[in-house]
Amino acid sequence: MTAELKKETLGFQTEAKQLLHLMIHSLYSNKEIFLRELISNASDAIDKLRFAALADESLLEGQADYAVQVDVDKEARTITITDNGIGMTREEVIENLGTIAKSGTAAFLNNLTGDQKKDSQLIGQFGVGFYSGFIVAERVEVHTRKAGEAADTGVLWESHGESEFSIEERPRESRGTSVTLYLKSDCAEFADDWRVRSVIKKYSDHISVPVKMLKPATPATDADADDKEAEQPEAEPQYEAVNEATALWTRPRSEITDEEYKAFYQHVSHDFEEPLIWSHNKVEGKQEYTSLLYIPKRAPFDLWNRDMARGLKLYVQRTFIMDEAEQFLPLYLRFVKGVVDSNDLPLNVSREILQKDSSVDAMRSALTKRVLDMLAKLAKKGGDDYATFWKEFGQVLKEGPAEDFGNKEKIAGLLRFATTHTDKPDQDQSLQDYVARMQEGQDKIYYVVAENFNTARKSPHLEVFRKKGIEVLLLSDRVDDWLMNQLQEFDGKPLQDVARGALDLEDDSEQAKAEKEKLKQDSEALVERLAKVLDDKVAEVRPSLRLTESPACLVVGEHDMGAQMRRILEAAGQPVPPGKPILEINPGHPLLQMLDAEADESRFADLAHVVLDQATLAEGGQLEDPASFVSRLNALLLQLSKS
Template sequence: SQSDMNQPVGTCVKLFLKKDAKEYCEGSRIRNLVKKYSDHIQIPIKISEKEGEVEQVNSAQALWTQSPTKISKEEYKEFYNSSFGAFDDPFITIHNKSEGTVEFTNLLFVPTNAPFDLHEPERKSKINLYINRVFITNDLQEIVPSWLRFLKGILDTSSLDLNVSREMVQSSPILKKISKSLTKRVLSELKKKQKKDPDAYDAFWSQFGKVIKEGLYEDFENRDKIAEIIRVYSNKDEKLISLQDYIDNFADGQNQIFYFTGDTLAQAKSSPHLEGFKAKGIDVLLMVDPIDAFWISQMNIFQEKSFVSISRDKYDIDTVGTSKTKRKKSKPKNSDVCIALIKDCLEDKVENAIASTTLIDSPVRLVAGEGGLDFNLERILKAQNPEFETSKKVLEVNVGHDLIQKLPELSLDLQKALCRVLFEQARIQDGEMPSSTQQFSQDIIQLGLEL
């Protein structure tokens, strides 16, 4: 009929609100809800508060649905800043559309600056999940792994149903597939950036490196790929390098990755553990973040090259590198006597005392005993649990050192005092406190007065 033809096309939905829901009649409340949940749907949403006045309250467009070739760098930045309250520029923008059994579009941003709460356990990534442009949640833990919690962005998919609960979405196998895909894309883009602009990547690494290295410990599936993008400090080059850079610059005869963990870079660089390696031109990676002691205990190999701790593992560098220091091939005099004296003086303070093959300038160093843990890992575990018992160490002795050669000439009291000081000195150089500060002070004074 003619009257039916004059009716507007569509569906009229009337909502009847309870008395305690009057706030939903307020224009500002409606605008905020539309902006949050339906700002990007294609259909315009309009509100009329006064007779004859109609206002569209949603943008009715979604940047991520456009082709990346048609979006400028400035438009990406504006969207990043406005959508996520960010004040920096995106370090990397990742905009892709995937089609197939699982369809989704992602617009992800890797920030330039780290948020203040990056290292808080409850920190989550700020990735907004949309289903067909309708906002669902920004509180899903499974979109990306926790070591990528600095990511911000949009995930829009048509492969999930709108009418399912958030709990069902979180446990969805579809979301798990999407998560794997996103993680691989981020790793790929970070690897490209590392190769293309190492200086910019080093600046990024200073902000986010500690968090990314959590993935080496937690994420077994992606561990090898994560290892390709980490930066480590080269003692030889005195700068950050990649693990691949280290392997590419192996010394002659080298087939292992040598590393040393310490509390600080300054402490690690001055460690006696490095002396033999410096003398032969062999690079050692210095690792001073607490997470390093954990991930490297889980990841024993990279590119078929094993990691070797120079303070814990057994190794032989006689045939590696080129010696820059002439070492005496003959056995120093009184070597066996000196070792025996040190064992007797230190008694049960050490597991054993042996002659060193790597020390050049320092008289002694401590290395892990049989089955011992990494020194830094022991300190961290001890700090977390005061009842944790650290293992006894082996004292390596530079038997050709002048102090060691003096031992047999001293009185028994001075022998004991010198051995205790040498032992405590080795502890201090490894970042430990003396076993007994009082005894250490007394021994220093006694040696100063009588030697």
């Protein structure tokens, strides 16, 4: 009665209810993965206790033989997964099983399509392993007790996977957690011993703790009958390990199949999909460690949260230390999953020690190069895999040149761009591709930065480049302006923004110099009039060598901040350094010729502002005063209609 008084019924967090519904309906075609997820959670709980017990051995409660136990009851139609790991308190049960306190939940729900296959992949990206139990169960019970706490602090959690769950005190003698699934009638196969054994072998061979099940009963013999007649005491149930129970990364590569590598990735990442590529490496000599690194196929929803939990699982001498050891890879490689097992670090290593340890720096450098080599191998292989990687993680990789100067050239070789060579939005051209196509005598890599691909492709700054057949990179990701400022060159060739500074495409012949001087003299009066009218808007007005079709364009000063970076800072509410653009005009354009011939200074001023506003719009910029632009344009159109 006392326990009943302390029973409480609570509602699921809204997002959790939606995810439960999706889990049940979207993943039903792959029901058996629930067992992989629950065994993986049990293994993680044991790893956490191992680590906690390094500092406090009393948490083991005199029992240090770790194992996950799986029991089935065909008559009751149940399956129970039990671990002797860290366990949970009442508060932890509510937090972990009643809410999904993970950034990106809203983004996850917004990306759902209604297509079961696609949505199941999204669920896999999001990582909601425990809830997979409701794929096969009409009711789930979780009985748990935190290691080191008294037996009467045990907690029983129960839910039918709908809108609410109940929680109550329930004494538990042993530490750890038991998850009991009351199976749906059409999922009774998972109460069958041999069916469950086959799933464990398929998904959990690589887990370093034994996953045990009752030994199959042997046929009775006459001797057994005699024993029963002699009323022998009933023997303890005999359990046997179903899996190999050997940490996969400790085994020789030649003995591990691709299927085992893929299964281990899904265990370590809680991803439902297979990885794109992996690298298993053992280092011996001055330093000794083993690493197993994976590149995922899909980006997690919190990829853009730079404070997200990230990093490799760290083991020291095969003992689990921490889940997210971020010190072993730079931030721009935060999507990499895997484990690193060191023989050189102390067992009581902490995050603070990792930050100061010189051997960690050496491992970080080596592991970073290994990941970059993996990506280079993936890119060299061709096919769709690198395109998949780039689509998911390309913008994160673009953070690399600023964060990792030592590997800047390697990272640059992995970058992909859209260019005028294809005029398609696909970012599938490398800098190596560009250099191989450079014209004879061309000594720079040219690029244009804009708000989106179409604005970049149609930029007036490209007109002279198209005329001369010179390829230009078309950049439209938010990080691109910043990236190019950090990268600056590739293969010894400087990167040049076509909208920055003076253009150097003109030839040095005497004829070209004479034509340039004539252009300057012929437009001098118009340039002076425009500069006077637009003095508060632009730093300078000058005749353009880059325009062949457009009347005008805006150019950034050689050392000024680019327009895209300005827009990003302004949107973020950050201070923007003062600066005005340069207006370049095409004196041969009919609009500029009409402007030059305009005697009415008021009308000239209106036309001058229209030309400036058009140049601003052409580069994807925002007008300071759109209403005035519309008013001037309407007035000019009315005047033209009367003439």
